[in-house]
Amino acid sequence: FPSQMKSQAPGSTEELRCLQVLNQQAEGSSLEELTSSQACLKLASTIKSYVTTVTENIIRRSAVKEAWRSYFNTSEGQVPPKTARKPSAHLTLRPQSQDGNSERFGNLSQSCRHAIARWEHSTLHSHLHNITYRDGRLRVEQPGKYYVYSQIYFRYRSTGARDSGPQLVQCIQWQPSHSQPILLLKGVGTKCWAPEADYGLHALYQGGLFELKAGDELFVSVSSLAIDYNDAAASYFGAFRLDL
Numbered sequence: 001f002p003s004q005m006k007s008q009a010p011g012s013t014e015e016l017r018c019l020q021v022l023n024q025q026a027e028g029s030s031l032e033e034l035t036s037s038q039a040c041l042k043l044a045s046t047i048k049s050y051v052t053t054v055t056e057n058i059i060r061r062s063a064v065k066e067a068w069r070s071y072f073n074t075s076e077g078q079v080p081p082k083t084a085r086k087p088s089a090h091l092t093l094r095p096q097s098q099d100g101n102s103e104r105f106g107n108l109s110q111s112c113r114h115a116i117a118r119w120e121h122s123t124l125h126s127h128l129h130n131i132t133y134r135d136g137r138l139r140v141e142q143p144g145k146y147y148v149y150s151q152i153y154f155r156y157r158s159t160g161a162r163d164s165g166p167q168l169v170q171c172i173q174w175q176p177s178h179s180q181p182i183l184l185l186k187g188v189g190t191k192c193w194a195p196e197a198d199y200g201l202h203a204l205y206q207g208g209l210f211e212l213k214a215g216d217e218l219f220v221s222v223s224s225l226a227i228d229y230n231d232a233a234a235s236y237f238g239a240f241r242l243d244l
Helices: 002-008 013-024 038-075 101-105
Strands: 088-093 127-129 131-134 137-140 144-157 167-175 182-190 199-212 217-222 236-242
Touching (some): 013 038, 088 131, 127 131, 144 167, 144 217, 167 199, 182 199
Antiparallel strands (some): 088 127, 088 236, 131 137, 137 217, 144 199, 144 236, 167 182, 167 217
16 A cells, blocks of 8 residues: 555655544544545545455455365365255166176066166266266165166067067166165066067166165166167166155
C-alpha cells in the first residue's frame, strides 16, 4: 500500500494532511472536511482500489488452495460425498480357460455348470464404480436394491443334423458371505439352425431387481462355453444400484 501511494503522489503534503485529519477523527464524526478536498478524494480512491486488489487476491488464493485440497483427496481415494458415484459395474467377456475352474464357484446345477471366470472391467466398454471385481465375481460394497443383468452370445458349431439344436442356458448366481451360490435368474433357449450353416448364433439376456447386502457376490454360469468372444458389445454382465 505505501509503495502504491508513493508511485502515485510521492511526498504529497495534502495527502499527508488527509491522513493526519483522518487519524484524529473521533468515531462517528463527520468527514465533511475530507470530502471537500480533491487530494483527499484521490487518496480515498487509491485506498479503495488497494483494498479491492488485496481482497481479490486473498479470495483467489483461498479458491486455489481448496481446489488443490479437493484434487489430492480425490487422488488418494477420498472422494467428496457430493461427487461420489453410485455403485455400478459393466463387464465384457474375455476368452475362458477350459481347465474346469468352476469348482471354486461352489455347487452349480448341471444345466449351468460352467462359471464364467474372466471378464474385462477397465476398457472402453466396461467400468467399475464402488463395486469390486475379482476372479469372475462382482462384490457388493454398499447395500441396497440393485438391477442385475447379463447377456451371453452363444456361438455353436453346426453338426449338420436336422434335429433340434443344443439347449442354451444362462444363470446369474448370488453368493452371500460364507454360503453356497443361490440361483437368481435363469434363461433357457433351444434353437434349431439350418443344416448348411457353419455356426448357430443366439443371445440370451436377463435382468432383475434384487435387495443385496455388503459382501454379497454375483457371477454368471452357462451350459456351455461355446460363446462368441470377439464382440465386446455382445456378451456382458453388470449391476447398478437404484435409490428407490
